[in-house]
Amino acid sequence: MKLNYNKMLRITNPSQFILMSVLTSAFLAGMVFPLFSLFIKAFQDSGGSFVGLSNYVNYFSQPALFYSILNTLNVSLTTSVVSTILGFAYAYALKRTNIKFKGFFRYAALFPIFVPTVVHGIGLILLFGRQGILTQLGLEIELYGRIGIILAGIIYTFPQAFLMFYVTLHYADGRLYEAADSMGCNALTKFLRITVPEVKYTLVYSLFVCFTLAFTDFGAPKVVGGGYNVLATDLFKQVAGQFNFNMGAVVSTILLFPAILTFVADRILIAKNYSEISAKAVELKVNKNSLRDGLFFAVCFLVVAFFLIFIGALVVNAFMRFFPFERCFTLEHFRFGRAFGGMQSFVNSISMSLLTAVFGTIFVFIYTYLIEKGKGMNPLKKLGRLLSVTPIALPGMVIGLSFIFFFNSSSNPLNFIYGTVIILVLANIVYFYAVPYATASGALKKLDKEFESIAESMRIPSWKILSKVSAPLSLPAILEIFMYYFVNAMVTVSAVVFLYSADFKVASIAITHMAGAGNFAQASAMGLLILIVNLIIRSMYELYLYGIKKQADKKGADLPDD
Amino acid sequence: MLKGVSAEINKGELVCILGPSGCGKTTLLRIIAGLETADQGKVIIDGKDCTMLPPAKRNFGIVFQSYALFPNMTVEQNVLFGLSQQKDLNKAQQRAKALQVLALVDLLEHKNKYPAQLSGGQQQRTALARAIALSPGYLLLDEPLSALDAKVRARLRLEIRKIQRELGITTIMVTHDQDEALTMADRIIVMNNAVIEQVGAPRTIYENPVSTFVANFIGTMNFYKNYAGTFGVRPENIELTKNHLPGNFWTGKVSSLEFKGAMIRVYSKLHDNLEICVDLPAEKAATLELKENDTVYLKAADRHLLQYADVQEAV
Numbered sequence: 001m002k003l004n005y006n007k008m009l010r011i012t013n014p015s016q017f018i019l020m021s022v023l024t025s026a027f028l029a030g031m032v033f034p035l036f037s038l039f040i041k042a043f044q045d046s047g048g049s050f051v052g053l054s055n056y057v058n059y060f061s062q063p064a065l066f067y068s069i070l071n072t073l074n075v076s077l078t079t080s081v082v083s084t085i086l087g088f089a090y091a092y093a094l095k096r097t098n099i100k101f102k103g104f105f106r107y108a109a110l111f112p113i114f115v116p117t118v119v120h121g122i123g124l125i126l127l128f129g130r131q132g133i134l135t136q137l138g139l140e141i142e143l144y145g146r147i148g149i150i151l152a153g154i155i156y157t158f159p160q161a162f163l164m165f166y167v168t169l170h171y172a173d174g175r176l177y178e179a180a181d182s183m184g185c186n187a188l189t190k191f192l193r194i195t196v197p198e199v200k201y202t203l204v205y206s207l208f209v210c211f212t213l214a215f216t217d218f219g220a221p222k223v224v225g226g227g228y229n230v231l232a233t234d235l236f237k238q239v240a241g242q243f244n245f246n247m248g249a250v251v252s253t254i255l256l257f258p259a260i261l262t263f264v265a266d267r268i269l270i271a272k273n274y275s276e277i278s279a280k281a282v283e284l285k286v287n288k289n290s291l292r293d294g295l296f297f298a299v300c301f302l303v304v305a306f307f308l309i310f311i312g313a314l315v316v317n318a319f320m321r322f323f324p325f326e327r328c329f330t331l332e333h334f335r336f337g338r339a340f341g342g343m344q345s346f347v348n349s350i351s352m353s354l355l356t357a358v359f360g361t362i363f364v365f366i367y368t369y370l371i372e373k374g375k376g377m378n379p380l381k382k383l384g385r386l387l388s389v390t391p392i393a394l395p396g397m398v399i400g401l402s403f404i405f406f407f408n409s410s411s412n413p414l415n416f417i418y419g420t421v422i423i424l425v426l427a428n429i430v431y432f433y434a435v436p437y438a439t440a441s442g443a444l445k446k447l448d449k450e451f452e453s454i455a456e457s458m459r460i461p462s463w464k465i466l467s468k469v470s471a472p473l474s475l476p477a478i479l480e481i482f483m484y485y486f487v488n489a490m491v492t493v494s495a496v497v498f499l500y501s502a503d504f505k506v507a508s509i510a511i512t513h514m515a516g517a518g519n520f521a522q523a524s525a526m527g528l529l530i531l532i533v534n535l536i537i538r539s540m541y542e543l544y545l546y547g548i549k550k551q552a553d554k555k556g557a558d559l560p561d562d
Numbered sequence: 563m564l565k566g567v568s569a570e571i572n573k574g575e576l577v578c579i580l581g582p583s584g585c586g587k588t589t590l591l592r593i594i595a596g597l598e599t600a601d602q603g604k605v606i607i608d609g610k611d612c613t614m615l616p617p618a619k620r621n622f623g624i625v626f627q628s629y630a631l632f633p634n635m636t637v638e639q640n641v642l643f644g645l646s647q648q649k650d651l652n653k654a655q656q657r658a659k660a661l662q663v664l665a666l667v668d669l670l671e672h673k674n675k676y677p678a679q680l681s682g683g684q685q686q687r688t689a690l691a692r693a694i695a696l697s698p699g700y701l702l703l704d705e706p707l708s709a710l711d712a713k714v715r716a717r718l719r720l721e722i723r724k725i726q727r728e729l730g731i732t733t734i735m736v737t738h739d740q741d742e743a744l745t746m747a748d749r750i751i752v753m754n755n756a757v758i759e760q761v762g763a764p765r766t767i768y769e770n771p772v773s774t775f776v777a778n779f780i781g782t783m784n785f786y787k788n789y790a791g792t793f794g795v796r797p798e799n800i801e802l803t804k805n806h807l808p809g810n811f812w813t814g815k816v817s818s819l820e821f822k823g824a825m826i827r828v829y830s831k832l833h834d835n836l837e838i839c840v841d842l843p844a845e846k847a848a849t850l851e852l853k854e855n856d857t858v859y860l861k862a863a864d865r866h867l868l869q870y871a872d873v874q875e876a877v
Contacts, residue, residue, distance in 0.1 A: 450630035458644030
């Protein structure tokens with residue numbers, strides 16, 4: 001009987017099955033149950049009794065709140081279109097033209113992901129605000145409000161759009177362009193008939209992703225939004241200002257909408273995109289065209305120049321006594337006020353990010369390993385895949401609010417993590433889970449699928465094949481995941497804004513408070529600290545990649561024949 | 563999905579499971595290994611029912627088409643990895659055993675290289691060494707040679723066969739290459755569409771294929787129909803002349819000539835458009851001075867004619 005039971009469930013490896021079950025339960029407790037309690041709250045009154053849709057009726061009958069939706073749509077749409085066009089042009093310049101300094105441009109484009117979005121807003125204030133450097137030079141724009149949120153949104157989402165196109169444009173099939181040349185097609189025809197179809201899925205996906213990021217961002221609208229309300233700031237006001245948790249839950253469900261659309265688009269487009277890359281593709285040779293190169297160089301140059309001025313503004317404000325009036329060097333702005341948690345909040349950020357990176361990487365890698373390489377357990381694997389990709393659809397504030405509902409409930413045995421660093425780490429791990437999962441899954445899929453079979457035949461336990469073969473071979477991916485978790489945990493505001501406690505403030509939140517208090521010098525200083533730490537982590541990772549590439553070149557140099 | 567597959571394998575013999583891709587031969591091998599579980603049926607090893615036994619308890623060594631060598635370990639470490647799990651051997655004994663199998667596959671001088679630094683043939687032999695290091699009860703080879711160049715493949719056929727004989731290890735090899743099966747196997751199991759078509763010694767299978775599928779898959783077979791049924795005849799068993807022959811014979815017109823080195827394959831069309839091919843030694847073809855559109859006379863001895871119920875689609 002026992003054999004038959006095993007056969008039905010296909011539990012051929014009990015220890016793997018137990019581990020898989022434990023990790024899946026952890027995922028349920030860290031994501032599904034909290035979300036569930038959030039949804040329930042949207043249909044309850046503050047006393048906890050079921051009220052149907054009346055919260056929603058209430059919400060939509062308040063014109064101010066309803067306008068927030070239109071505002072949010074307005075800024076997100078503009079942001080996503082501009083970012084996508086800019087990201088495409090920038091990636092095209094690096095992959096399909098012969099401009100100089102490509103290496104520099106590539107890394108420079110990533111600058112915005114190393115600072116919190118609230119710093120994007122602060123930088124804009126330093127440039128275009130009332131005392132702004134560019135304002136003083138006569139370049140006046142109406143920063144606070146719609147324009148400011150859109151500009152900050154573009155800075156925030158540009159690197160994401162750029163990275164997506166950079167990957168897609170990398171896989172060019174040179175044969176198509178050669179065939180077109182042999183038929184006498186001109187440059188425009190080639191662009192419209194070959195390049196655009198190549199990137200069409202990425203184009204759509206980039207629009208979705210940028211839209212969702214802008215739709216759910218909190219940091220930038222908080223500092224440059226002025227009186228222009230968007231959903232994320234509304235959510236914050238409802239929860240942190242008026243303690244109206246049920247209305248907060250309602251806004252959260254609205255915030256989820258574009259994210260769910262992105263999620264669906266992601267599933268559909270990924271499947272389509274990968275089927276179209278031919279294994280026989282030939283590398284594209286970029287022909288000479290100095291007009292084109294000049295044009296695209298100008299695009300890259302302008303973007304990077306703006307970033308440099310941006311960083312320059314942060315530096316100037318961080319190191320000068322009182323820019324622009326007192327221009328002498330000082331370090332006093334790095335003595336952060338006690339109300340902002342002092343230097344401790346920066347230390348807290350680093351320890352929170354390290355914990356997130358360590359535990360996140362371990363969890364992602366082991367769980368993905370079981371999903372990709374575990375024996376049998378097909379229903380659990382399916383569930384695991386679904387759980388792993390879901391976080392891509394979850395805005396940070398939604399996770400934060402759902403954690404309040406779930407973990408702050410006195411009946412929850414995990415209640416003790418509330419208000420500690422643990423809940424912050426957990427929120428970060430969940431919030432940023434989807435990308436590390438894709439990285440781990442991609443790396444593990446590249447490994448020979450028979451390693452596990454060989455191990456079984458040689459009676460080597462599966463943990464040993466994981467620790468001695470699969471993990472060492474996936475080290476680049478593991479470090480990438482570590483870096484991704486660290487950098488993102490350092491900069492996130494939205495995932496932690498509802499969850500940090502007075503005893504454990506983090507740097508990104510401190511910056512938000514500094515900006516709120518008008519202390520842009522300290523905010524710039526803290527922003528620079530985060531930037532520097534993230535750049536150090538990223539450089540270490542790049543150095544490591546460079547090292548293994550050199551090693552591989554050396555090893556592969558002398559291949560023998562039979 | 564395998565259907566009613568049943569076969570016995572004797573101790574110490576090398577059996578090839580031969581068939582076109584997708585015929586279920588790899589599935590059968592994986593079931594024997596315990597890497598996959600059959601929904602029905604039994605796997606009996608040494609008289610014991612092993613159907614539900616995990617691979618680790620079945621005591622086999624396996625070589626995959628991809629070799630699945632651990633790329634971050636040297637040749638010696640690859641072989642030692644399994645040995646290091648054997649608690650009854652101390653470190654020195656494990657090492658001695660590893661060196662012994664590496665000597666057997668002639669890889670001693672390459673033992674400190676990583677798989678990426680080896681040629682295809684050397685990688686293949688490393689995989690073989692790793693599979694036999696634990697002195698398994700039987701050896702499973704899943705298309706072990708198909709990733710190699712033709713020359714290397716031919717040489718390794720002999721080497722694997724030699725090592726298998728030396729160790730006297732029961733071996734099951736999956737392949738889609740008929741030459742490989744014919745040259746290496748003691749017995750061949752021919753599979754198609756998830757069923758076993760025929761089991762037998764290479765010579766028997768070649769000379770007496772029980773079905774038109776086997777006849778076509780292993781070597782070439784001419785088929786023709788007459789009032790008595792469907793008949794098959796191998797190209798090398800047909801006599802071809804330019805003069806009339808005594809007794810029954812066919813008349814045909816040469817449609818094309820195919821140069822195959824030591825042989826010439828002559829395709830001729832008969833009156834009813836049936837095409838028959840004949841293999842002639844190159845020397846004989848030269849004396850006949852055959853050209854396209856020549857009229858030729860063909861004849862096959864009765865003992866070379868094989869009767870079949872029906873002609874299956876050739877693969």
